[in-house]
Amino acid sequence: MDQAPNTEDLKQLLCFNIYSLNRAFGRYYQAAFSETGLTYPKFVILMALDAGGPMSVSALSTRAGVESNTLSPLLKKMAEFGALTRQRAEDDERRVEVAITPKGEEMLKRARNVVEQGFQELGLNPKQITDTIEFLEATHARVENAEPPKLSFDGIK
Amino acid sequence: MDQAPNTEDLKQLLCFNIYSLNRAFGRYYQAAFSETGLTYPKFVILMALDAGGPMSVSALSTRAGVESNTLSPLLKKMAEFGALTRQRAEDDERRVEVAITPKGEEMLKRARNVVEQGFQELGLNPKQITDTIEFLEATHARVENAEPPKLSFDGIK
């Protein structure tokens, strides 16, 4: 009877491990950042914005790997907090230029140190980290380009 | 000036790659399952429930790696859909026994095939998959047990 594929066990599914570890990281950073109102997604946005300089919402969306409709409300809150500014581009009124502020840079600097320190404390093997990242990037590219098979429940009563 | 740690680039952060790939998988499965109302988290719940047999909400929470407060509303919807049943345990009225239905089993069977097929089509290296999963599990355990350093924005104007 055990002819089933080894998806039998959740632990053997790559996607489950990714899903599960992602939430663990989420809780970890929520605990690390909680006093400040910063969150992991906001940290990612600040990283991307800082590295690339002032840019449009869609450019930031691409860089941070976050959809623009997810970004919009986050940017609004971060602007209210003073971490960045948003203003319509003069040459094209459709675009909104986003720029990090000195306050945002200071926040990012401190957050980056906390992330770096926490990561060091995990004591992971550097070679394994780089190998894993390389594999995850390649997997990501394939998932992004893949045509998912369609599930159907036709005929289930 | 480039004395900064290599967290400079998002792509070099393990947590970013996990975060990013997780959302890619989410979109992938959303596309695969969309016709049916099934989602990836619900698939995980069905997998865990099917593998372990009828169990309490908290036991399912542990098995699926999902908090019970996340589970409650999901189970409610899945029960309304007919994929599982929920009933108070007779010996302890606090507990809710969850059991998969024949309909749920049929749904899971088909979903499992779709997941398996899609995964095959990604054409990933089996050795790399198992190595990666092993590393991710170890990382997960460390993240779970770690004491996150605390971020502070004291003194930022």
Place this chain on the structure above:
DNA sequence: TTCAAAAACATCGTATACGAATTAATCGTA
């Protein structure tokens, strides 16, 4: 036996996410 503490779920408030629909501005081309 009582009654505070603990356990098991559910609910609440908030924060992401994403596809789809909307709105406003710009482009292309007939």
Place this chain on the structure above:
DNA sequence: TACGATTAATTCGTATACGATGTTTTTGAA
């Protein structure tokens, strides 16, 4: 130069997540 496509951003509806809190039931020690 009109005016239908395109583009950029936002808004909307829905679905997770999680910490904190609430409710009900059960336990355990005085």
